[in-house]
Amino acid sequence: MTLRNELFGQPPFFMVEYENYNFAKCKSFSNATPVPFNSSLWKQKRFSDIKINMSDKTVLTGLTPEEISTRFQLKPSFRAKQIYEWIAKGVESFDEMTNIDKATREKLSESALLRSSSVSEVLKDPDGTIKLQITLHDGRAIETVLLTDKEGRKTACVSCQAGCAMKCAFCQTGQLGLGRNLTAGEIVEEFLYMEKEAGKLDNIVFMGMGEPFQNLDSIRKAVSILTDPKGRALSSRRITLSTCGLVKGIYELANNGPKMRLAISLTTADEELRKELMPVTAGNPLSELKKAIAYFIEKTGKRVTLEAALLSGKNTGRESADRLIAFAKGLDVYINLIPWNPVPGLDFTTPSADEVKSFAKMLEQANLNVNLRTRRGEKIGGACGQLGRSQTLQET
Numbered sequence: 001m002t003l004r005n006e007l008f009g010q011p012p013f014f015m016v017e018y019e020n021y022n023f024a025k026c027k028s029f030s031n032a033t034p035v036p037f038n039s040s041l042w043k044q045k046r047f048s049d050i051k052i053n054m055s056d057k058t059v060l061t062g063l064t065p066e067e068i069s070t071r072f073q074l075k076p077s078f079r080a081k082q083i084y085e086w087i088a089k090g091v092e093s094f095d096e097m098t099n100i101d102k103a104t105r106e107k108l109s110e111s112a113l114l115r116s117s118s119v120s121e122v123l124k125d126p127d128g129t130i131k132l133q134i135t136l137h138d139g140r141a142i143e144t145v146l147l148t149d150k151e152g153r154k155t156a157c158v159s160c161q162a163g164c165a166m167k168c169a170f171c172q173t174g175q176l177g178l179g180r181n182l183t184a185g186e187i188v189e190e191f192l193y194m195e196k197e198a199g200k201l202d203n204i205v206f207m208g209m210g211e212p213f214q215n216l217d218s219i220r221k222a223v224s225i226l227t228d229p230k231g232r233a234l235s236s237r238r239i240t241l242s243t244c245g246l247v248k249g250i251y252e253l254a255n256n257g258p259k260m261r262l263a264i265s266l267t268t269a270d271e272e273l274r275k276e277l278m279p280v281t282a283g284n285p286l287s288e289l290k291k292a293i294a295y296f297i298e299k300t301g302k303r304v305t306l307e308a309a310l311l312s313g314k315n316t317g318r319e320s321a322d323r324l325i326a327f328a329k330g331l332d333v334y335i336n337l338i339p340w341n342p343v344p345g346l347d348f349t350t351p352s353a354d355e356v357k358s359f360a361k362m363l364e365q366a367n368l369n370v371n372l373r374t375r376r377g378e379k380i381g382g383a384c385g386q387l388g389r390s391q392t393l394q395e396t
């Protein structure tokens with residue numbers, strides 16, 4: 001995909017054009033006037049040259065009260081804390097900050113932005129799943145999904161990267177390659193946009209686009225902002241990081257935090273098959289992965305979740321079950337089984353209900369805690385492994 005950008009007015013109204021893409025189809029940019037593909041403006045700029053005109057404005061979503069205070073020299077000193085509290089409440093205009101005097105609000109609006117990204121599309125599945133497509137200031141698109149369980153608990157599945165470098169063979173995002181890491185502010189914005197759309201969120205999982213251990217600094221800061229008692233005050237017990245199995249990252253999280261739950265996208269405990277499906281395995285063998293998981297459990301006292309995307313005829317047979325049972329032996333883990341969600345162009349098959357049940361039964365007979373995940377959000381490309389699909393669809 002070739003993505004080209006041009007600034008159009010002030011953020012978030014900027015222009016995005018895909019090669020061979022019909023602008024009229026893209027309702028999210030209906031305010032923008034397309035630049036003809038052969039225009040001189042177009043030819044003068046390549047994607048890497050383009051800088052969105054935000055340099056003179058500071059985006060507030062990724063800042064702590066101390067950083068806001070230092071950056072804007074606000075008086076009295078509690079002003080920064082008040083602004084921070086308004087941001088956590090999700091205000092979208094400085095005028096909504098009713099306890100801030102008018103002069104300060106005007107000063108802020110001249111030099112700061114409340115958001116750097118914008119929601120370009122909201123998709124709702126009849127099963128209650130919501131997917132937001134969010135356009136970042138440089139024109140890249142990410143996706144955030146809301147899942148609601150039977151008890152009505154709302155979980156935001158948040159992205160930490162635009163695209164992903166890990167190339168898992170069964171995952172739509174892995175086919176995109178890595179665009180870039182998200183900033184802490186962009187991650188906080190995903191959360192705020194989803195709360196606006198769906199109401200108060202109960203949980204966050206870093207299980208959207210991207211590999212969290214490749215962007216742990218931004219995640220650390222976003223989590224510190226979202227869990228801050230002065231701000232949104234989300235409990236760290238409500239936050240889960242899901243990795244494809246980067247061993248160093250697991251030790252880092254265990255030793256230096258932030259406190260959160262850990263899930264491993266294991267898929268299979270067959271080393272050779274895992275190498276085929278998840279190239280990360282080559283540098284992070286299963287023996288080392290198991291040691292790291294055991295260390296995390298011991299160090300944090302938290303049970304870990306092992307996730308397996310089930311691919312018919314690949315990782316659902318007796319041998320696969322035995323290898324998974326052997327891997328889980330001695331570890332305090334839950335096993336989440338997720339029947340693979342179809343991705344156009346990928347040559348895998350979703351297992352039948354009987355195939356899934358039979359695999360789950362084999363694990364349960366070995367006394368493992370097994371949870372069969374309901375498939376949700378498939379109709380809107382919001383199910384596990386499908387994120388990034390709308391970017392592909394836009395190109396066609």
Ligand code: SF4
Pocket residue numbers: 164165166167168171172173174175208209210211243244265385
């Ligand atoms: S499963 Fe996760 S780590 Fe693997 S390619 Fe997809 S987003 Fe990246």
